[in-house]
Amino acid sequence: MSENLQQARMASVIELAQELVRRPSRGGIDDYGPVLGVLEDWLTARDLPHRRLHDDAGSLVGLLVEIPGGRPGPWWTLDACVDTAPYGDENAWSFPPASGDVAALISAASRSLGSSAPSARPPRSRRTGRRRWTV
Numbered sequence: 001m002s003e004n005l006q007q008a009r010m011a012s013v014i015e016l017a018q019e020l021v022r023r024p025s026r027g028g029i030d031d032y033g034p035v036l037g038v039l040e041d042w043l044t045a046r047d048l049p050h051r052r053l054h055d056d057a058g059s060l061v062g063l064l065v066e067i068p069g070g071r072p073g074p075w076w077t078l079d080a081c082v083d084t085a086p087y088g089d090e091n092a093w094s095f096p097p098a099s100g101d102v103a104a105l106i107s108a109a110s111r112s113l114g115s116s117a118p119s120a121r122p123p124r125s126r127r128t129g130r131r132r133w134t135v
Contacts, residue, residue: 016042018100020082027083033060035082 016038023034036052040063043050053062062082087097095101 014102017102021102022098022100024098025083026086029086030083032082036060036063039063039082 019038019042020035023038024030025032025035040050040052043063043065048065048067050063050065052060053064055061087093090097
């Protein structure tokens with residue numbers, strides 16, 4: 001993959017993360033529609049077919065995306081929630097929690113989690129020397 005393509009993809013993901021963070025989605029407090037709208041726009045811009053999921057009352061509660069693979073075999077499923085925990089005392093934050101400042105979020109997580117915080121780059125495998133992402 002060319003470095004330009006890699007940088008464009010990284011920028012796209014960072015922009016998506018920023019837009020998601022800017023939409024409050026505190027569980028039981030905020031409507032999930034704005035967050036799902038950001039996700040739907042992102043999927044549409046990339047020609048990824050998706051379907052809206054509604055609850056019994058007709059409220060939008062999720063999106064279903066199916067991406068067919070090129071080979072027969074097992075299906076992989078990613079089930080992710082779009083809500084967050086309440087912000088707590090917003091005056092205690094060093095930046096507004098819905099600012100969309102992804103770098104500040106990573107920095108804050110690093111300070112609070114210490115060495116267990118996620119890094120921007122995964123560690124290298126001792127055996128192969130390749131970087132490996134763990135989830």
